Amino acid sequence: MPNLKELSKKKVRFTGGHRMCAGCGAPMVVNWILKALDDDERAVISNATGCLEVSTCLYPYTSWKDSWVHTAFENAAATCSGTEAAFKALKKKDLLMESISS
Amino acid sequence: MLYVCYDNGAYMNTGIQRSSATPYGADTTTSPAGKVKQGKEQFRKDLTEIMVAHHIPYAAQTVPVIPGTPYMFDLYNKAEKAFKITGAKFMNVLTPCPRGWRCDTATELEVVKAAVETCFWPLYEVENGEYKINYIPKEKKPITEWLKLQGRFKHLLKPENEHIVQKIQEEVDRRWERLLFLAKVK
Numbered sequence: 001m002p003n004l005k006e007l008s009k010k011k012v013r014f015t016g017g018h019r020m021c022a023g024c025g026a027p028m029v030v031n032w033i034l035k036a037l038d039d040d041e042r043a044v045i046s047n048a049t050g051c052l053e054v055s056t057c058l059y060p061y062t063s064w065k066d067s068w069v070h071t072a073f074e075n076a077a078a079t080c081s082g083t084e085a086a087f088k089a090l091k092k093k094d095l096l097m098e099s100i101s102s
Numbered sequence: 103m104l105y106v107c108y109d110n111g112a113y114m115n116t117g118i119q120r121s122s123a124t125p126y127g128a129d130t131t132t133s134p135a136g137k138v139k140q141g142k143e144q145f146r147k148d149l150t151e152i153m154v155a156h157h158i159p160y161a162a163q164t165v166p167v168i169p170g171t172p173y174m175f176d177l178y179n180k181a182e183k184a185f186k187i188t189g190a191k192f193m194n195v196l197t198p199c200p201r202g203w204r205c206d207t208a209t210e211l212e213v214v215k216a217a218v219e220t221c222f223w224p225l226y227e228v229e230n231g232e233y234k235i236n237y238i239p240k241e242k243k244p245i246t247e248w249l250k251l252q253g254r255f256k257h258l259l260k261p262e263n264e265h266i267v268q269k270i271q272e273e274v275d276r277r278w279e280r281l282l283f284l285a286k287v288k
């Protein structure tokens with residue numbers, strides 16, 4: 001069973017100040033999922049259009065501390081797999097500035 | 103890649119239009135309950151099972167963290183497991199939208215709990231084709247326990263709509279029995 005105390009010390013990757021409705025369940029789901037990453041890991045998040053997407057990136061603000069891509073309704077996964085392919089290609093050619101985990 | 107779907111059961115952002123994820127009987131702006139119709143007339147499309155059918159290494163269904171339940175860390179545990187698996191992974195999280203569900207924000211997690219306890223939303227995972235149910239309620243609650251907490255189902259509780267509730271109950275039972283069979287519990 002995870003230790004709540006330990007988890008509360010984890011890096012915050014999704015911050016407050018967004019415009020989701022009070023009581024919306026989506027931000028807490030995001031927070032808990034991102035907690036499952038190790039602190040030294042970096043994520044690329046592709047977000048399909050919806051409340052979570054439009055309400056967390058009102059220009060020029062963002063709630064996301066990781067790389068975050070705004071995508072249409074249907075292609076969030078395609079964007080993510082494209083990013084992964086690009087990452088692998090750059091890694092193979094040794095063009096990555098620093099090591100980033102996949 | 104881990105694909106996470108936060109299923110709130112409608113196109114909430116554009117004003118609560120019904121979607122394939124909308125449960126049977128729900129009142130939405132494009133499946134309104136009124137004199138003629140009693141909300142959505144199709145059962146919810148089972149996205150988790152659709153993903154399982156893709157034979158990906160990991161697909162799971164879960165709920166937000168609800169303190170005091172035996173499944174409090176189900177969401178966290180599944181995310182942690184999924185991140186460690188290579189390949190395409192999927193998680194479906196039943197996520198409250200107080201606006202669309204027309205429920206109280208202070209007690210919305212009780213609604214989600216009711217979804218688990220009635221087996222409307224079973225907690226399970228499928229790893230390399232192996233089904234595992236993560237929580238089996240000691241006593242399965244009637245579906246009205248989930249319906250009665252939400253304004254979008256209010257019309258279903260009228261005596262004349264009892265047959266609709268019964269139809270929903272039968273479908274929930276059928277899907278739950280199927281899951282027990284797939285997980286080799288029965």
Ligand code: SF4
Pocket residue numbers: 019020021023024025026051052055110114115198199200201202
């Ligand atoms: S899903 Fe959208 S409409 Fe529903 S509570 Fe969250 S932010 Fe509000």
